[in-house]
Amino acid sequence: MRFHMKVKTRFAPSPTGNLHLGSVRTALYSWLFARHTKGEFLLRIEDSDHDRSTHEATKEIIDSMKWLKLNWDKGPYYQTKRFDRYNKIINQMLEQGTAYKCYCSRERLENLREIKIAHRKKPRYDGLCRHSNEHHANDEPYVVRFLNPQKGYVIFEDKIRGTIKFSNEELDDFIIRRTDGSPTYNFCVVIDDWDMEITHIIRGEDHINNTPRQINMLKALGAPIPEYAHVSMILDNNGKKISKRDGAIGVMQYRDKGYLPEALLNYLVRMGWSHGDQEIFSIDEMKELFTLDDLSKSRSIFNIEKLKWLNQYYIKSMPSKYVATHLALHIHKAGYKINHGPKLIDIVELLAGRCKTLKEMAAQARVFYEDHNEFHAKAVQKYLRPIVTSQLELVRSKIEKINDWSPENIRYAIQQTAEELKMKIGKVGMPLRVAVTGSEISPSIDITVYYIGKNRSLNRIDTALDFIHACKAQPTDAKYQ
Numbered sequence: 001m002r003f004h005m006k007v008k009t010r011f012a013p014s015p016t017g018n019l020h021l022g023s024v025r026t027a028l029y030s031w032l033f034a035r036h037t038k039g040e041f042l043l044r045i046e047d048s049d050h051d052r053s054t055h056e057a058t059k060e061i062i063d064s065m066k067w068l069k070l071n072w073d074k075g076p077y078y079q080t081k082r083f084d085r086y087n088k089i090i091n092q093m094l095e096q097g098t099a100y101k102c103y104c105s106r107e108r109l110e111n112l113r114e115i116k117i118a119h120r121k122k123p124r125y126d127g128l129c130r131h132s133n134e135h136h137a138n139d140e141p142y143v144v145r146f147l148n149p150q151k152g153y154v155i156f157e158d159k160i161r162g163t164i165k166f167s168n169e170e171l172d173d174f175i176i177r178r179t180d181g182s183p184t185y186n187f188c189v190v191i192d193d194w195d196m197e198i199t200h201i202i203r204g205e206d207h208i209n210n211t212p213r214q215i216n217m218l219k220a221l222g223a224p225i226p227e228y229a230h231v232s233m234i235l236d237n238n239g240k241k242i243s244k245r246d247g248a249i250g251v252m253q254y255r256d257k258g259y260l261p262e263a264l265l266n267y268l269v270r271m272g273w274s275h276g277d278q279e280i281f282s283i284d285e286m287k288e289l290f291t292l293d294d295l296s297k298s299r300s301i302f303n304i305e306k307l308k309w310l311n312q313y314y315i316k317s318m319p320s321k322y323v324a325t326h327l328a329l330h331i332h333k334a335g336y337k338i339n340h341g342p343k344l345i346d347i348v349e350l351l352a353g354r355c356k357t358l359k360e361m362a363a364q365a366r367v368f369y370e371d372h373n374e375f376h377a378k379a380v381q382k383y384l385r386p387i388v389t390s391q392l393e394l395v396r397s398k399i400e401k402i403n404d405w406s407p408e409n410i411r412y413a414i415q416q417t418a419e420e421l422k423m424k425i426g427k428v429g430m431p432l433r434v435a436v437t438g439s440e441i442s443p444s445i446d447i448t449v450y451y452i453g454k455n456r457s458l459n460r461i462d463t464a465l466d467f468i469h470a471c472k473a474q475p476t477d478a479k480y481q
């Protein structure tokens, strides 16, 4: 119907809490569809509900979108800045008779509701004020209701769910302006989508019930009806919808846990959309391949292991320089002083294959920036026994003599030590590893020593030797039992 038109999509979050993954997925799909069709994507902050909207939540939405690089072409628009426009339309609708004033008291409405429920009917407004000619004083409070058609059906083709049909008999004359003069959510959305010329509304399935109301209103305004795609929910392991209430965390917390935006987006795009069996999609590929036709209506279960797997994949496969820009946050949070240690890009190259998150990477990078203040008990038991003194002393002296500081020369020093003492290389390498890192786990020892640096490595070997001597002086120490 509107294929000749430029596609315009929007992401329209309510700033009432964390931006959770379900919302981000609808943002991603709206963004991808606009990018795929060379259309436009806009951001609208639905802050019409004063009591529940917060500045922090708005900031988090914007920060999250920026971090994910879901750039918008227009906006952000704020509903709170558009109240004049909403009121203008409401007044026009009152004049045209597509909306009416309702003076029914709260008591009457509550009564009505109870009666309907008692008769197992939907608790809808009975339309008393629809055609009332009763005179009311100017200061008598009223709400404005939309005059919903009473007969017929609202039918629309959902891009994901197929034909959806609602009977008008089931729909209320819903309130579009409250007694305090503020327009209601369902009304603002309609006016915004109309004014902003949205062609495709991609949103969560929890909005399906709003759609027939919004369509009726668009029709009453003589506005075009956009296409709709209602995306299925994301469920947690217990089969419950993930949402803020269920404790699902916000996007920025995924950043803080050490995920890359590419991993999160790849994870989300595959939750509900597919292209054959392909699992890995670069952002460019997503833009090229994404269409609404391949969206699935089945609900998806959130699987953190898969997200971690993707994160590790992106940590390993994105350019180290890029990964380093994201690692910086975690290194900064850890409080390391990085001036005297390796560059972050070197850390990424060294540790990419060993970490599922950047937070883990930052933790593993500690040995390069900070001295350890204790040795892991197990490593001590196995490798820092008095018997290793000779190899530690010898390898120390060889390391000290290295002029051209390189992993090759460090490896050579270790090999020479092992040869001279007629022992396997591991008998030198492992005590050395525990001495310089405090634990028995690290990347290959030559590179580890290389990045720790000469002076630091020598100092740490000295500390380890002192530790061994101190333990020897107290033979009853539990460590040697």
Ligand code: GLU
Binding pocket: 012, 013, 014, 046, 189, 202, 203, 204, 207
């Ligand atoms: N503001 C709504 C929400 O955050 C979305 C409305 C819409 O997409 O139409 O759930």
